[in-house]
Structures are given as structure tokens and as C-alpha cells.
Amino acid sequence: MTITENENKVLSLHALTKNYGAKMILKAIDLDVYRGQIIGYIGPNGAGKSTTVKIMLGLVEGYHGQVEIFGEDIKTSDGSYKRRIGYVPENAEVYDNLTASEYLTFVGELYGMSPAQVERKSRRLMELFELQDVLHTRISSFSKGMKQKVLIISSLLHDPDLLFLDEPLSGLDANSVMIVKEILAQLAAQGKTIFYSSHIMDVVEKISNRIILLADGNIVADGTFDELRQQNKEGTLEEIFNQLTGFDEHQEIAERFVAAVQEDDTDD
Template sequence: METAEEIVLSLKDLRMSYAEKEILKGINLDVYQGQIIGYIGPNGAGKSTTVKIMLGLVEGYSGTVQVFGRDISDGDVEYKRRIGYVPEVAEIYDNLTAREYLTFIGEIYGLSSEQAEHKAAKLMSKLGLGEVYDTRIASYSKGMKQKVLIISSLLHNPDLLFFDEPLSGLDANSVMVVKEMLAQLAAQGKTIFYSSHIMDVVEKISSRIILLTGGEIVADGSFEELREQNKEGTLEDIFNQLTGFHEHRTIAEEFVAIVQGKEES
């Protein structure tokens, strides 16, 4: 890893339990400036919990979490101004227009209303939404809402981005734009934490892939390094090997047999 770069995120022996069930079992991780981290793992692996802890949304963990060199447990939330976040399931004030919503979000992050409004209008236009800038978000399609969320996460020019399934609902052209945009942001020194179940996208965009399963990191490296270590072809193959999931073909065959009324009684 390029250890000469600034460490943006540092987790030391991060542990978290809910109702006596250990969700995170001692995560140790240093993330460097300009990396696109593909953060992957099966449902329940602890991915969202890790991200929410780093965002300061979840307390009660043990271990140390440092963001931009500061321990986030010190109560100073100033670091959040340098973070952008697109959650997998987002609550969006959809009775507002995009102009109202994005101006509001921009002001929260310290932009003036004029700055936020001007910047948001340009970004909406670039993503093909200029004509609906003053339309209520409630009337938007899923993909249009997703674009608004992506814009809201970038409006204040953050240094650290957390994207959880950011391509959800986007059309093919928009997917290409967002993937290229992430690459350009990383090249300019932004650090991106990218979580998705779409393995081929993670494989293509990530400079470093971290696989979490059962609350522990079981793989950490570039795609090429992971492929070399695990002697598997695609990231999906590596994922299945390391998480112990090999039944996908059997389950699919049995599912299709039931659909076609051919299952054994």
C-alpha cells in the first residue's frame, strides 16, 4: 500500500455487539488518501455497522476510530463537514423540490444558499435533471432520486465519500458517468468507500478491495492481488470462495424447477 500517503481513516480493534451478538470482531484498517475502497461482504457481515460508526451515527463500540487523524469519540463533529454519504436506503424530503432540498443540504454543510442553489442547478443539469429542478422530488423515478442523493453527497466538495449501492436505479449512461466521476475524484485525492453487491462494478472501480464476513476482514488488497492469492477468476468467484457460499447453482436450479412445476415432491 502507498504508505507515504495521508491516512484518512484508521480503525484499531473495532468491535461492536448488539444484544450480546458480536457484529464486529476486531477490525483493523488503515485507509489512505485517494483510494477507492470496495467494501464488500454478505448481508449481516457488518459493513453498514462499520460505516455508521465511522460516520458517527452509531455509538457503543470499542476500539479506536480515527478520521482525518482525529479520534471521533472526542465529541467534535467538525470532521463530518468533510464527508459525503449516500446510504443504501435514504430518507429524502420528497415533498420538497430538488432546488429546496439541495439548497437545504448545502446550507447544512456550510455553503451559502446562493452557492448551494447555483452549484446544485449546474449539477442537476449535468445529470439530465435541469428541467425538473423546481419539481417536487415525490414525482421523481427511483433513478432520478438517486441522482439527487449523489449530488447532495458531493455538493460541499467532501474529502471522504461513503457510497452504499450508489448505482441503484440508474440507467446505463448514468452508471458510466458516475463510475468515471469516482475515478476522477480519487485521482484528485478524494477517498471513496464503495459498498455494493454488484461484484463486477466493485472489481472494475476499486483500487483496493476489503472483504468482510462474520464481522472480520478475510481479504484486503487490489483485485489482482486477491486473484493471485485465491487462484479464482472473478471477484464473484473470490467472494464465494472466501464466504463459503457454493450453493448458488443448486439453489438456482431448484428455484427454476419450482417455477416450471418440475420440482421433486
Template sequence: MSYGQQQVLHGISLEVRRGEIIGYIGPNGAGKSTTVKILLGLTEGYTGNVYVLGQPIRESGVAYKRSIGYMPELAELYESLTAREYLTFIGELYGIDGAEADRKAQRMMELLGLDDVYDARITSYSKGMKQRVLLISSLLHDPDILFLDEPLSGLDANSVMIVKELLAQLAGQGKTIFYSSHMMDVVEKISSRIILLHNGRIVADGSFKELQESSKDASLEELFNALTGFHEHRRIAEELVEAMREDGR
């Protein structure tokens, strides 16, 4: 995939199986978002073939999207709507009866501690509350594949524990989770398979244990730094501290 003269993805080739939790990681600009947008049918102009649920997406139209849930890192919610209005609308887009979508959404809001603001306008929500609404919107239609981009951003500790357990249970039911995050400790713990993208190419693919054994690195963060060639974090931090202490003389 290229944007003008800039090639963003270089021969990406992978197969994702049912029930896997894929930790899809890489530095900013590595091509993670572009990959996901291609899989979601939001970006065209790429070369090669993409199959979702066994079908080529170029020929599937929008039909396959009914089996996909997507939680972007930054989403433009219709904040003038209440959560009831927004989630019922999303449910109907996926073909769920309005009353059924309302019932499911209200139950999920209750479970995530938002039942008292179900009829409040989303503009009054905190970032963490909006994140929980986005999560519900991605789950409402019981998708087979779930794409999550930084889903834990802004969530409190209790919500983080719920989401981590939720993903494990969904994977146990055969759902496929495609998870992108910069929180290496979370990716390390929840992923059954980790794919590391660097400069548009896959440079590592395997379970954390397999990647750890191949590189002799103790943590995913250390592995990430080793494979992406970034070793400047300590020096940059030290220089930032020095810059803070400069008094202008």
C-alpha cells in the same frame, strides 16, 4: 461491536489512505453497514478507536462530518420539497451560503440531465432521478471522504458511466472513496483496493490483482463465493426452476 448478545464486528482493523477507492464488500449481515455507521458517527457503543482525517471521532464532535459525503442505499428524502429546496437546504447544513448551494446544485442537476425538473417536487421523481439527487447531495460540499452504499442502484447506463468516471477523477484528486456494493463486476473494475468482510471479520484485503493471484479465482464473484463459503447458487437456482414448474400434483 455487539447488539445485545450478537457480536457484529470482530476486531476490525484497517487504515484507509488518501486517494484510495475502497470496495467494501460482504454478504448481507457481514457488518458493512455497521462499519460505515460507526465511521459516520451514527452508531455508538463500540469498543476500540476510530480516527477520521487523523482525529479520534469520539473527540471531534460533528466537525469532521463537514469533510464527509454520504450516499446511503435507502434514504428518506423530503419528497414534498423540490430538488432546489432540498439541495439548498443540504448545502446550508454543510455551511454553504444558500445562493452558492443553489448555484452549484443547479449546475450539477443540469450535468446529470435533471435541469428540467429542478423545481419539481421530489415525490414525482423516478428511483433513478432520486438516486442522482442523493449523489449530488453527497458531493455538494466538496468532501474529502465519500461513503457510497449501492450508488448505482436504479441508474441508467449513461449515469453509471458518469459515476464510474467521476469516482476515478475524484480519487485522482486525492479524495477517498469508501464504496459498498453487491455488484461484483463494478467493484472489481473501479476499486483500487477491495476489503471483504465475512461474519464480522476481514477475510481479504488487497487490490483485485493481489486477491486474484492469492486465490487463483478468475473473477471477484468467484473469489467472494470461495471466501464466504457460498457454493449453493447453482443448486438453489435449479430448485427454484423446478418449483416454478410444479403443477401441484
């Protein structure tokens, strides 16, 4: 590996293994991720995606192997690397009793920002997401899409170098989806690294410049969409996903489901 590659390495997993009881969730995963990459991290439910991300975030311990972020082994780190990370979880517990301004101030100060910085930045970001009128409104009154926008703002408020996104487009309208996708592209162009996990394959296909497919605790594919398509001779990421995970029963199950819906329940 060249010096330039080492300098640009943002995170590295070596022989990462995690068990829950007798079940092995991650099976000695090796992975290096570099500056400016948008990683589409996909896999079936239970494949180990969330476990991988939570280990990197320091939320799950008791793993084997090595995890380095920004060149630091997170087992021995003082945790300062977390200030350079942003995170949008799939099911976030937002403090509904707070206003958007109070919540963003709380998050910003956790990352070491001053109240003045947070106020100035959050006001501007809320305005760009067309939420300026609800900056001082309790989050409990927000729609799902509005809450999601606040979560996205909170993850970017401190200008992180590494961003973990789990289904970040959930609840957003079409215009907001286009804005967020463009935000991610521009951040990556500036050297930010984005770890993007979603079940919406067409979005992953479009925004990612590297796709990693996890199945049964193993990385079974790693490359650009074009590389995966050449290797697997399939047209879409969804088809490649189905091929590599061995799931080919979707048509049959759908046909049986529709037949059951249309079944005549008239008593004999």
C-alpha cells in the same frame, strides 16, 4: 510507517468491536485507508458492513476500539470532521415534499454553504445530470433514478474529501452509471477517498483499487483485485467472494428453484 503514509491516512480503525446484545457484529477490526483510494467494501448480508460505515459516520455509538478520521478520534471530536464527508445511503429518506432545489439547499446549508453557493452549484450539477427542467419540481414526482441522482449531487455538493457510497448506482440508467463511475475515478485521481459498498461484484471489481471483504465480523481479504485473484486462484470477484465466504450452493439452489418453477401442478 513513513511520514508520507501518516500524512495521507484518511481513516483508521483499531480493534473496532461492536455488539448488539449477545451478538458480536464486528470483531476487533484493524484498517487504515489512504488518500486517493477507492475501497470496494463487500460482504454477505449481516457481515457488519453497514455497522462499520455508520460508526464512522457517527450514527452508531457504543462500540469498543478506536476510530480516527482525518487524524481525529471521533469519540472526542467536536464533529467538525463530518463537514468533509459525503454519504449516499442505500435506503435514503428523501424529503419528497421538497423540490430538488429546496432539498439541495437544505443539505448544502447543513454543510455550511451559503444559499448563493448552493443555488449556483446545484443548478450546474442538476444540468449535467440532465435534471435542469425539474430543479423546482417536488421530489415526490421523481423516478427512482432521478432521486438517486439528487442524492449523489447532495453528497458531493460541498466537495468532500471522503465519500461513503452504499449501492449508489441503484436505479440509474446505463449512461448515468458510466458517468458516475468516471466521476469517482476522477475524484480519486484528485486525492479524494471513496468507500464504496455494493452487492454488484462486477462494478466493485472494475472501479476499486482496493477491495476489502468482511465476513462474520472479520476482514477476510484486503488487496487489489489482482492480488485477491492470485491468492485465491479464482477468475472473478464473485467467485472469490463465494470461496472466501464459504457459499458454494448457488448452482444447486438455482437448479432446484428452476425445477420447482417448472413442476407440473396437474392434480393426480
